[in-house]
Amino acid sequence: MEALEEAPWEYSFPPFFTLQPNEETRRRQLATWADWVLAYTKRANINRLVVADAPQMELFSNRAIARSLNADGIRSVLDYLEQRGNLEWIDGGTSCLLIWQSPARWAQLLYDWAVRTGNTDTVCTFYELREGESTESEPFHGIDAEMLRKAVAALQREHKAELIQMNDAPNDLEDGIKFF
Amino acid sequence: MNRWQWIDGRRAAGSGSGSGSGSGSGGVHEILVGGEAINASGSNIRLYDGGQQTSFEDGQVALTPYRIIWWRGAEQWMHLELRHVSHVSHTAATFFGSPKLILHFTQLEHPLPRAVAATSSEAMTKISFRNRDENTVTAFHHGLLAVLAAQMWLTQPIDLNPSCPTPAGGAIHAAGNESNSASTGAVSQAAPVTLTGSGTGGIRRVVKQTETSLAAADSSLQEAFSGDLQGLQSKASELLALAAKLSARVQDEDNAAISQQLEDYLLSIGIDNPVVRDKQRPAVCPRRFPDSLANRFIPDDLTWKCGYRSFIDNWLKNCQRSCPPSWPRFAAFFFYTPVVTLIFVLWRAVAAWPARVDSRSLFSPDHILARLTRYMQHNGVLAVTDLYCLYNRARGTELLSPNDVLHACEQFEPMNLPYQLRVFSSGVKAVEARAANGAGQFDHTAMMDMVQAQGYLTAGRLARLKSISAVVATELLLVAETAGWLARDESTEGLRFYPNYFLHPRTVAASA
Numbered sequence: 001m002e003a004l005e006e007a008p009w010e011y012s013f014p015p016f017f018t019l020q021p022n023e024e025t026r027r028r029q030l031a032t033w034a035d036w037v038l039a040y041t042k043r044a045n046i047n048r049l050v051v052a053d054a055p056q057m058e059l060f061s062n063r064a065i066a067r068s069l070n071a072d073g074i075r076s077v078l079d080y081l082e083q084r085g086n087l088e089w090i091d092g093g094t095s096c097l098l099i100w101q102s103p104a105r106w107a108q109l110l111y112d113w114a115v116r117t118g119n120t121d122t123v124c125t126f127y128e129l130r131e132g133e134s135t136e137s138e139p140f141h142g143i144d145a146e147m148l149r150k151a152v153a154a155l156q157r158e159h160k161a162e163l164i165q166m167n168d169a170p171n172d173l174e175d176g177i178k179f180f
Numbered sequence: 181m182n183r184w185q186w187i188d189g190r191r192a193a194g195s196g197s198g199s200g201s202g203s204g205s206g207g208v209h210e211i212l213v214g215g216e217a218i219n220a221s222g223s224n225i226r227l228y229d230g231g232q233q234t235s236f237e238d239g240q241v242a243l244t245p246y247r248i249i250w251w252r253g254a255e256q257w258m259h260l261e262l263r264h265v266s267h268v269s270h271t272a273a274t275f276f277g278s279p280k281l282i283l284h285f286t287q288l289e290h291p292l293p294r295a296v297a298a299t300s301s302e303a304m305t306k307i308s309f310r311n312r313d314e315n316t317v318t319a320f321h322h323g324l325l326a327v328l329a330a331q332m333w334l335t336q337p338i339d340l341n342p343s344c345p346t347p348a349g350g351a352i353h354a355a356g357n358e359s360n361s362a363s364t365g366a367v368s369q370a371a372p373v374t375l376t377g378s379g380t381g382g383i384r385r386v387v388k389q390t391e392t393s394l395a396a397a398d399s400s401l402q403e404a405f406s407g408d409l410q411g412l413q414s415k416a417s418e419l420l421a422l423a424a425k426l427s428a429r430v431q432d433e434d435n436a437a438i439s440q441q442l443e444d445y446l447l448s449i450g451i452d453n454p455v456v457r458d459k460q461r462p463a464v465c466p467r468r469f470p471d472s473l474a475n476r477f478i479p480d481d482l483t484w485k486c487g488y489r490s491f492i493d494n495w496l497k498n499c500q501r502s503c504p505p506s507w508p509r510f511a512a513f514f515f516y517t518p519v520v521t522l523i524f525v526l527w528r529a530v531a532a533w534p535a536r537v538d539s540r541s542l543f544s545p546d547h548i549l550a551r552l553t554r555y556m557q558h559n560g561v562l563a564v565t566d567l568y569c570l571y572n573r574a575r576g577t578e579l580l581s582p583n584d585v586l587h588a589c590e591q592f593e594p595m596n597l598p599y600q601l602r603v604f605s606s607g608v609k610a611v612e613a614r615a616a617n618g619a620g621q622f623d624h625t626a627m628m629d630m631v632q633a634q635g636y637l638t639a640g641r642l643a644r645l646k647s648i649s650a651v652v653a654t655e656l657l658l659v660a661e662t663a664g665w666l667a668r669d670e671s672t673e674g675l676r677f678y679p680n681y682f683l684h685p686r687t688v689a690a691s692a
Contacts, residue, residue: 010681010682013678013681014636014669014671014676014678015667015668015669015678015680015681015682017669017671018667018668018669018670018671020667020668020682021661021662021668022661022662022664022667022680024664024683025664025667025680025682025683028682028683029682032682066671067669067671
């Protein structure tokens with residue numbers, strides 16, 4: 001609920017929840033929506049959005065004024081976010097990654113943590129990083145696995161870490177990362 | 181046979197006489213009720229249902245001032261009340277046929293109780309004198325003519341069925357001796373068997389009743405309708421008198437507000453009011469006010485139409501009353517109809533002469549403009565369909581076609597009149613006041629003020645506030661949206677329009 005405190009005034013303005021036919025108005029409306037979606041997901045620490053669940057989210061519906069953005073509207077907002085580079089479709093378009101923070105920034109946070117806690121030259125599993133007790137106070141605690149892979153890929157390019165894959169297929173629990 | 185009714189023959193049977201033979205009246209005297217006497221009688225009588233022979237043959241017949249009684253033996257007794265007979269005719273004996281009396285029936289309004297046949301398509305019955313005795317027939321015929329002329333049933337009505345028992349009356353006599361109970365048993369069976377045998381089921385009876393009541397309803401409806409028209413005529417003139425009185429009084433009091441209200445009201449019911457208009461409205465362009473229109477025609481036309489129609493109707497009825505038409509009448513019908521019509525048309529043309537002069541400029545926008553000006557005073561936009569209705573309603577007759585109205589509206593702009601036709605994107609056409617700069621744009625500032633004050637607007641609300649039609653209101657809202665002034669809110673509560681705060685952020689962020 002605290003994420004709602006940052007809601008823009010448009011969130012209480014009924015026409016905000018109807019796609020405006022007027023081109024100029026719609027552009028302004030979608031920009032506001034994009035900002036709001038990123039602000040909300042950042043505050044709530046959400047990386048992944050399942051499109052089918054979106055209409056139930058308070059992000060897209062305001063109970064106080066009994067208005068919610070319909071499926072078309074949500075799709076338009078997400079498409080707009082993709083155009084702006086803040087969104088990436090995964091799972092064949094049924095869900096998406098919200099990139100309110102770039103993978104490089106995530107990588108930086110991970111590496112800083114590893115150095116600070118002396119985890120360099122050791123292997124940490126994905127599970128440990130995402131759900132472990134030692135990362136509970138970190139911003140990347142609970143990060144989406146897909147986003148974590150992007151961050152690791154970014155670290156690999158900088159030769160700061162390496163992805164350790166246990167099986168042939170990616171496994172979100174057992175795969176690990178070795179920090180150098 | 182639906183006029184012949186079974187009667188209770190027990191008293192005659194109980195007297196022991198009245199076997200089927202001889203010309204004597206036998207037990208028939210026991211049947212008669214007070215005041216009845218036998219005027220004529222006959223024997224070996226067969227009854228006909230219309231032209232059809234029936235099985236009621238070899239009976240006896242007696243004429244009383246009220247009815248004709250037919251009976252056979254002690255069991256079968258029936259009578260025909262003479263109030264159902266309109267007139268009687270006589271067929272003399274031929275080589276094959278016996279002499280007959282033909283009794284034509286009057287219209288039967290309700291099915292009779294204990295009728296021999298519940299329904300019958302025949303409107304007459306025949307009494308056939310099989311003895312071929314012309315004297316009996318003549319006596320009977322003359323007697324019948326006399327009692328039909330006397331119409332005793334009207335002057336001294338009596339009850340012909342004093343003890344109207346059920347057809348199965350045999351139960352009372354069940355305790356009697358053997359022979360009697362046997363004979364009454366025959367009566368109690370004979371009647372119902374004949375009833376069902378002649379196809380008089382309950383449904384046919386119901387159908388017949390429904391037909392009768394429908395006919396009655398139809399005639400009363402016609403009466404009511406002709407009465408209504410007359411009422412309408414008088415109401416129309418009353419209404420006009422009232423309007424004139426009101427406007428005169430308002431003029432005396434010189435109260436602008438009331439007079440404005442009255443005028444609006446009168447216009448809304450289609451009555452033009454020159455008194456108020458001349459005084460209160462030097463108006464936008466006084467010389468364009470035509471002084472014609474409705475009030476002269478409304479009552480006049482009503483009376484004319486009604487009068488003419490009823491006159492022609494009555495006249496035609498008179499012409500066609502005798503059937504078949506005699507030749508002189510037939511010729512007169514064809515001769516007079518065009519003449520009468522011509523006279524009426526001429527009279528109409530003379531009476532409506534000022535209107536004819538008027539109608540030469542009928543298709544000019546001037547007329548429409550005059551009417552439009554009043555409605556536009558507070559409205560600003562009027563759909564062409566509404567204009568068409570209002571205009572024609574006020575005229576009463578001499579109506580303009582939709583195309584003419586549209587054409588006139590199209591001429592506003594070329595003729596440099598203060599209005600113009602506006603076609604909305606959906607195709608709706610409306611007339612709007614032209615701004616001084618000729619832009620002709622609807623005044624959006626007024627609408628925006630309204631939206632700001634109300635919070636949001638729906639088409640219905642705007643229509644109410646501005647006294648315009650909902651169609652036009654919708655179009656105006658859509659135009660304002662396209663122009664970026666409004667933003668829409670589509671929900672289960674309907675389509676609402678808010679000020680477009682996306683593009684024009686509000687200066688006071690209080691209402692959030």
